[in-house]
Amino acid sequence: MSLESNAGGASAVPAEAVLRPAGQRSIEAELPALRHRLLRHARFAVNDHGLAEDLVQDTLIVVVEQYTRHRGDASLGTWATAILKNKIADWYRSPTRRRMVQMSAEDTELEDTVDTLFLANGGYVDPVPAWQQPENREEQRQMMTILERCLGGLPHQTGRVFMMREWLGFETGEICERLGVSAENCRTILHRARTALRICMQHKWIDAKASP
Amino acid sequence: MIRTHACRRVAELLSQSLDEPLGLFDTIRLRVHLAICGNCRHVEEQLKGVQSLTATFFETDTALEDDAKEPVAHGEGQRAPLDRPR
Numbered sequence: 001m002s003l004e005s006n007a008g009g010a011s012a013v014p015a016e017a018v019l020r021p022a023g024q025r026s027i028e029a030e031l032p033a034l035r036h037r038l039l040r041h042a043r044f045a046v047n048d049h050g051l052a053e054d055l056v057q058d059t060l061i062v063v064v065e066q067y068t069r070h071r072g073d074a075s076l077g078t079w080a081t082a083i084l085k086n087k088i089a090d091w092y093r094s095p096t097r098r099r100m101v102q103m104s105a106e107d108t109e110l111e112d113t114v115d116t117l118f119l120a121n122g123g124y125v126d127p128v129p130a131w132q133q134p135e136n137r138e139e140q141r142q143m144m145t146i147l148e149r150c151l152g153g154l155p156h157q158t159g160r161v162f163m164m165r166e167w168l169g170f171e172t173g174e175i176c177e178r179l180g181v182s183a184e185n186c187r188t189i190l191h192r193a194r195t196a197l198r199i200c201m202q203h204k205w206i207d208a209k210a211s212p
Numbered sequence: 213m214i215r216t217h218a219c220r221r222v223a224e225l226l227s228q229s230l231d232e233p234l235g236l237f238d239t240i241r242l243r244v245h246l247a248i249c250g251n252c253r254h255v256e257e258q259l260k261g262v263q264s265l266t267a268t269f270f271e272t273d274t275a276l277e278d279d280a281k282e283p284v285a286h287g288e289g290q291r292a293p294l295d296r297p298r
Contacts, residue, residue, distance in 0.1 A: 041270060078272055085270075122218025124251045131257040144269045147262070165231065166263060167270045172231045191227035198258040201265075 027067045030076055031060055037077060038084050040148070045088050045163040047156050055091060059084040089168045092178050103189075106155040110192040117195070129202060132209050143205055150200035154193055161186065162193035219245075222252045226259055 035056055042052035063080050070079055091097065119125055134140035151159060161179065164170045170178070176186045222245050225238055234242065246253055 081270065118218075118220045122220040124219050128251040128254040128258070130254050131261040133261070140268075143265060147265050147269055151266075166266045187224070187228055187231070190231060191224050194227050194230075194259050194262060195223065197262045197266075198255070201262055202258065 027064055031064075034063070034077065034080055035060060038080060041081060041167075042084060042088065044151055044159060045167060046091070047160060051091070055087045056084065059087050085168060089170070092164065092168070092170070097178075103157050104155060107158045107189075110155060110158060110196055113199070114192055114195050117199070129206050129210075132206050143201075146201060146204045147197075150197050150204065153200060154196060158189055158193045158196070161189045162197075165190060219249065219252055219255075222246075222249070223255055226252070226256050230259065230263060 038056045038059055039052060042056050043049065046052050046055065059080060062083050063076075074082070117125060134143050151162075154162065161175060164175050164178075165172065172183065172186050172190070175181075176183050179186075181189070222242060225234060225242050228234060229242070246256065
């Protein structure tokens, strides 16, 4: 009982008050692994490591404060990731943030990568193989490891736009507005990001499955 | 005679269709092209596969168990998140 009445308080709540119910590990014990995981996610969505660290720590504070009130079915990691997602989206929506996004040469070079897929008449140079669905949990896990590597290989600004759309769930119109790029540009960036990921997954996953 | 889109343009439309509804004209051309082009059907599958895998990666907890094994480059003390003033 006292556990619950203490848990709703501000950050001054002593650590003892945010313990898990009897017999389980304290929330503090979960924080290092949780921080690690959240950082991995945050870095895909914001380019600045210091900022990613700040947003993750803000998230961990909410996790610690609200842990005993968290009654959802979601696991700790899933719940914390949802909080982080809101923190990052809020940051993108904050009026003080610098809006312009500077595309680097690396981002622009993706255009060439996409171009090499096509013949002059607009057809594909090489046949496109079918997508291989993961057949079990282990394969899905491997696939996600590959996806993470492929996401990490995207040029920074391109990756950021992709994450704003596919993780944070921004509409393209809002991405353009928040980043100060034209709608056409936004479409092109997303198209190139998806193509690059598709090709990366194809090489690393489909090809690996085809020739074990 | 109406030419169907080339695969290059279809790839752009497939991406766009994941973000916003296409106009009637593009929708029909896309459907016709997909009906006759296996490469572009595979591209569509791959794009949707990447999209759903990304959602899974960011929304669920499957990666968590592995995380603690890898060191974090920015690692300061483990208590840092708690010590930080609000």
